[in-house]
Amino acid sequence: MAGNTTPSSRSGQLRQRSRLAGWLFVSPAVLLFLIFVLGPFVAAMALSLFSYDLLTPPKFVGFKNFGQLPKDSLLLRSLGNTFLFAFASVVTHLVGGMLLALAVNRGINKVLSYFVRTALFFPFLISWAAVSLLWKYVLDPTFGIFAFYVGKLGITPPLWFTEPRWALPAIIGIDWWHTIGYTFLIMLAGLQTVPSEMIEAARVDGANRVQTFFNVTVPLMTPTLFFASVITFIGAFQIFDPIQIITGGGPNDSTITAVMYLYQTGFQAFQIGYASTIALVIFAVIMLVTLLQFWGSRKWVHNA
Amino acid sequence: MPDIPSPVAEIAGGPAAQRPVPVTGFRRWLRRFSVFRFVLSLVLLVIGLLMIAPLIWLISQSLVEPISAFLLPPKWIPIPFTLENFRDVVNLIPIGRMFLNSLLVTVISVVGSLTIASLAAYAFSRIPFAGRDRLFILMLTALMVPGQLTIIPIFIMMRKLGLIDHLGSLFLPALINVFAIFFLRQYFNSIPRDLDEAARIDGAGHLRILFQILLPLAGPALSALAILGFEASWNNYFGALIFLSTPERMTLPIGLVSLAAGQGGGPAVVVFAGITLVVVPILVVFLAFQRNFVESVASVGIRG
Numbered sequence: 001m002a003g004n005t006t007p008s009s010r011s012g013q014l015r016q017r018s019r020l021a022g023w024l025f026v027s028p029a030v031l032l033f034l035i036f037v038l039g040p041f042v043a044a045m046a047l048s049l050f051s052y053d054l055l056t057p058p059k060f061v062g063f064k065n066f067g068q069l070p071k072d073s074l075l076l077r078s079l080g081n082t083f084l085f086a087f088a089s090v091v092t093h094l095v096g097g098m099l100l101a102l103a104v105n106r107g108i109n110k111v112l113s114y115f116v117r118t119a120l121f122f123p124f125l126i127s128w129a130a131v132s133l134l135w136k137y138v139l140d141p142t143f144g145i146f147a148f149y150v151g152k153l154g155i156t157p158p159l160w161f162t163e164p165r166w167a168l169p170a171i172i173g174i175d176w177w178h179t180i181g182y183t184f185l186i187m188l189a190g191l192q193t194v195p196s197e198m199i200e201a202a203r204v205d206g207a208n209r210v211q212t213f214f215n216v217t218v219p220l221m222t223p224t225l226f227f228a229s230v231i232t233f234i235g236a237f238q239i240f241d242p243i244q245i246i247t248g249g250g251p252n253d254s255t256i257t258a259v260m261y262l263y264q265t266g267f268q269a270f271q272i273g274y275a276s277t278i279a280l281v282i283f284a285v286i287m288l289v290t291l292l293q294f295w296g297s298r299k300w301v302h303n304a
Numbered sequence: 305m306p307d308i309p310s311p312v313a314e315i316a317g318g319p320a321a322q323r324p325v326p327v328t329g330f331r332r333w334l335r336r337f338s339v340f341r342f343v344l345s346l347v348l349l350v351i352g353l354l355m356i357a358p359l360i361w362l363i364s365q366s367l368v369e370p371i372s373a374f375l376l377p378p379k380w381i382p383i384p385f386t387l388e389n390f391r392d393v394v395n396l397i398p399i400g401r402m403f404l405n406s407l408l409v410t411v412i413s414v415v416g417s418l419t420i421a422s423l424a425a426y427a428f429s430r431i432p433f434a435g436r437d438r439l440f441i442l443m444l445t446a447l448m449v450p451g452q453l454t455i456i457p458i459f460i461m462m463r464k465l466g467l468i469d470h471l472g473s474l475f476l477p478a479l480i481n482v483f484a485i486f487f488l489r490q491y492f493n494s495i496p497r498d499l500d501e502a503a504r505i506d507g508a509g510h511l512r513i514l515f516q517i518l519l520p521l522a523g524p525a526l527s528a529l530a531i532l533g534f535e536a537s538w539n540n541y542f543g544a545l546i547f548l549s550t551p552e553r554m555t556l557p558i559g560l561v562s563l564a565a566g567q568g569g570g571p572a573v574v575v576f577a578g579i580t581l582v583v584v585p586i587l588v589v590f591l592a593f594q595r596n597f598v599e600s601v602a603s604v605g606i607r608g
Contacts, residue, residue: 021510022433029424030439032480037446040454040461047456054463100351108345112352118594119352122359125586127539129557130579133564137572138358143374145361177355238450241541245561259452266456267546279453287448 047276054270065277075278077253078261079285081168082237085257088172089236090229096176097183097228098221102213104184105191117188121181128178128241135174136161136246164254167247171255174242179235183228190224191217222301230293237286258282359583366390366576373573389577393563396574399581401552402559406538409471409555413478414533418526421481425488426514430500440489446482451542459546473547474555478537484529491525492518531593538586556582 048065052058069075100120104113123131138144139160150157160170194217202212218225240259243249249256249264262282266275360380365373366389367382393399427433428440454477462473499521500513508516519526544558551562560582564575 018431019433022427022431022436025427025431025510026424026439028420029443029480029485032420033443033446033482035461036458036477036480037449037454037482038442040457041446041449043457043460044453054460100348103344103348106341106344108341108348112345112349116348116352118591119355122587122590123355125535125539125590126583127541127557127560129539129541129560130582133560133575134358134362134579137576138361143376143572145357145376145378148376148378177358234450238452240452244545245541262452263542263546267459272456272460276453276456279450279456283448283450283453286450290448 044276044279047273048280050273052272054272058273061273065274068274069277069281074253074256075258075261075281078249078256078258079281081254081256082239082258085168085172085175085239086233086236088169089175089239090232092172092176093180093183093232094225094228096180097187098225100180100184101187101191102217105188117184120184123178124181126178129245131174131178132242132245135177135242139170161247162251164252167251167255171239171242171246174246175236175239179232183232186224186228186231187221190221193224194220219302226293226297226301230290233289233293234286237282237289258285362576362583363580366573366580368573370571370573373576389571389573390581392571392574393578393581397559397563397578398552399556399559399578402554402556403581405471405553406555406557409474409478409540410534410537412475413537414530416475416479417481417484417533418529420479421484421488421529422514422519424485425492426510426518428485428489429492430497430513430518431510443482444486447486455542455546462547468547469549469553470547471553471555474540474543475537477543478533478540481529481533484533487529488522488525491522495521 047058049060049062050058051061051064100116104116108116139146139157141147141157141159147157158166160166198216198220199212202216207215238259239257240263243255243257243260244263247255249260258278259282262275262278265271265278361378364380364382365378367385367387368379369384369386370389372379428436458473458477459468462468462470467473467476495518499517500508503513503517539557540555541557541561544555545561548554548558551559554562560575560578563578
């Protein structure tokens, strides 16, 4: 980098001053990093070896918490639900975001484009608390507008939050409404990096619209698709707010997710040690899947 | 939809017009294209309306008199309208206080974390010092650590410090934003070094170079990070749920949920009025700064 100086006393002095300045500039960040990231990270690992309920002193139990993991059916249930949620979330966000971005990018009327972009993105800025409460009412079978208008079409929607089969799909739908605008924007920005000359060239060479899309646009969009899939998975795997507010994990644990279970274990049952173990599992899963995505990306991402 | 000539149509029409294509075929193609665009516009309009329908329902139901709220078909236009529901919100929860709390936490988190991140990013980009790159990589690993993992030790720490049920428990951990450090460092690296070399020759120190040369040039990066920081902090539910319990010390997301929970089966209109009070300010801010919002999120998405 820029630190290649000739070994003279002046430059040595400079280097020393520079070292001091460098550490001074990073010190607030490093201090906070140690207190709120690295320290707690190490502490969480240590806590996973203890049994601790906040009231009595922590008791060292070795790897007992880890031994408990595979036997904990509720944990396995919550991990299964979370994977299902995350998978559905990634697929619906990527497909939906891509199609919407393509449509808006298609040179539609400016006013309409502004309206659609606003309508898609605005829900992303509303807190999950407000979104969850609102949708609980929207989907209410007796006085919600969803059941009313869908009923007009002759369809009786399920009792979303009382039927175990339908509660998670409902959350997936609400999450889509809440965050699709973000995916959409990423896709739109990605589409705009696709040079229009390449599209034109393909069209001049006789490719039709569908061929151009799959052979030019999609390959050039793969870095964006990859980024969006990584970000969406990481976010989805940590889903908590709507679960806690709308279903509390029910009915019949059909919507309990990993972080919801972590919350119940740590902050309701106060099994701090075991909750830390669960947190480590969540961390390991996220890291593993992200690494897998990066590893797999070499096969399908353009210029990866 | 009005058929204004769009850039896409021109691009698509350009090469085709240059080639000896029979006029009738081209005309037919053009007409089909317009029909396609019309249908596309219609579909987008419907999607946009469906996206905002729950929000319009929310606002209209919070403005109608309780007696005609939640009628089906819904009263989309709240006439006669009343502010009674909002008065009830104020009577039930200290929403003004909650708003101030949210504002305080958000402002401290965003301004504090961006200041600290700017200083660190400057050192990582411009001041060579021993161990710099290793420190940077160590901090980057924090991007992989989910908040749920560190929250348990942070909870224990806050308990020891007596900061439970204090706003500090929310904004102190938010002061370290590793993503902002990473993002700003990348941004600073893209600014030519000649600029600060020139300033240094003129006798400017590191702080002046950072605040008078680099940061003014990093406006787009800063506003993107500020917007994302605002979103994360203003909507933080998980932290508020764990740390705050007294109504006067709550932030809006948790206050809103407490309003809904306290209501039980009571008037949902009051809950709706509460949600509206939370949503409308964001809507106003969003519409005022939409350009920055959309561009910022897109740029972070692509660069990140």
